Amino acid sequence: MTLLPPAEVLGLGMVSPVGLTAATTAAALRAGITRVRETRLKDSQFEPRIAGVLEEEHLPPLREGLVEAMKRMTSRHRRLVRLGACALQEVAGACGGPLPLVLALPEPQPWGDPMGDAFLEHLQSQAGVEVEASSHLLRQGRAGGLMAVARGLELLATRRARQVLVGGVDTYWDARLLAHLDAEDRLKRRDVADGFIPGEGAAFLWLGVPGTAKRLGREPLASITGAGLGREPGHRYSTEPYLGEGLSQAFQQLFAGLPPQSPKVRCVYAGFNGESFWTKEWGVAYLRHAQRFETEFRMEHPAEYTGDAGAALGPMMLGAAAVGLRKGYREGPCLVWGSSDREARAAVMVQSATP
Numbered sequence: 001m002t003l004l005p006p007a008e009v010l011g012l013g014m015v016s017p018v019g020l021t022a023a024t025t026a027a028a029l030r031a032g033i034t035r036v037r038e039t040r041l042k043d044s045q046f047e048p049r050i051a052g053v054l055e056e057e058h059l060p061p062l063r064e065g066l067v068e069a070m071k072r073m074t075s076r077h078r079r080l081v082r083l084g085a086c087a088l089q090e091v092a093g094a095c096g097g098p099l100p101l102v103l104a105l106p107e108p109q110p111w112g113d114p115m116g117d118a119f120l121e122h123l124q125s126q127a128g129v130e131v132e133a134s135s136h137l138l139r140q141g142r143a144g145g146l147m148a149v150a151r152g153l154e155l156l157a158t159r160r161a162r163q164v165l166v167g168g169v170d171t172y173w174d175a176r177l178l179a180h181l182d183a184e185d186r187l188k189r190r191d192v193a194d195g196f197i198p199g200e201g202a203a204f205l206w207l208g209v210p211g212t213a214k215r216l217g218r219e220p221l222a223s224i225t226g227a228g229l230g231r232e233p234g235h236r237y238s239t240e241p242y243l244g245e246g247l248s249q250a251f252q253q254l255f256a257g258l259p260p261q262s263p264k265v266r267c268v269y270a271g272f273n274g275e276s277f278w279t280k281e282w283g284v285a286y287l288r289h290a291q292r293f294e295t296e297f298r299m300e301h302p303a304e305y306t307g308d309a310g311a312a313l314g315p316m317m318l319g320a321a322a323v324g325l326r327k328g329y330r331e332g333p334c335l336v337w338g339s340s341d342r343e344a345r346a347a348v349m350v351q352s353a354t355p
Helices: 022-031 064-069 075-092 116-127 141-157 175-183 212-216 245-256 277-288 310-327
Strands: 007-015 037-042 048-051 101-105 136-139 163-171 200-208 222-231 265-269 293-300 334-339 344-351
Touching: 007 022, 007 075, 007 141, 007 212, 007 310, 022 075, 022 310, 064 116, 075 116, 075 163, 075 200, 101 116, 101 141, 101 310, 116 136, 136 141, 141 163, 141 200, 141 222, 141 310, 141 334, 141 344, 163 310, 200 212, 200 310, 222 245, 222 310, 245 277, 245 334, 245 344, 265 310, 277 334, 310 334, 310 344
Parallel strands: 101 136, 101 163, 265 293, 265 334
Antiparallel strands: 007 200, 007 222, 037 048, 163 200, 222 344, 334 344
16 A cells, blocks of 8 residues: 655644533543533433533524525534534634635435535635635544545645645534434433433644645644545444454554554544444454554543544544644554444544654
């Protein structure tokens, strides 16, 4: 596999149940601050739904011109726009001109939840931030944010862009979606221990080719040195046997694309969300590549503090790792992985900008 040059992490933007900026989110995750709580929605047992969601007061209302333009959109679409705009404003503040954006969104639902290109238009309008016309969306869910990073690395490596924005935005705060997941016994409640706590968030990374930070007079937060993608035939909604091949495939592609004699992984940011389903594929992927990990590596799984942030979880973990590496409280390299409900799997490596 062709070795890709590393990408510099030049800036971050985040909003999550534990923080309204990248810095506060990373600090809260480091401190283990939890922001999951009882909400006004009831579960199937008529008890308050536990979720990691932002208070309404922390999300700016839709801009006046968007209210009419989005009247046919779902409430989830509107909330995604508001979440994404907050994080996009933060990361774009220092970027200067428009950049291409690769953005991950939730996986499509069986009943249909059209977003399409209209989402990018609405997001730019709400944030007051312009992105390049070549920007595009990925509807891949939990692995999608890391897939967006992989796509961004490709754009930088092929020189189709010298700087790029990548990220994800997602929310489970939607009555119909929650009812659907509750009926599948996937959400944590009094009589379901093997379930996840729904969450939400948005996270963006500003990436550049090597040397960009110096040219701009900035200090890079970290370097992204590789990415790998996989496909799991036996995903949650498949009739195929679940063998855990997809994540292992993503690890294999990631490690194959790293330079020889690369240092071993010292920290893992895992895409666990509270469901035991994901432990099998992590076990398969780790055992097949155990020689790539230090004997005593650190394991982080931020969803226990924020709830499952879906497509935003991967970029959020990458951002937290980058801040930890920059501040010196995390040892790299850090491997970040995520698995979608359906077939998509992805892994990304991040390490100190000055290894």
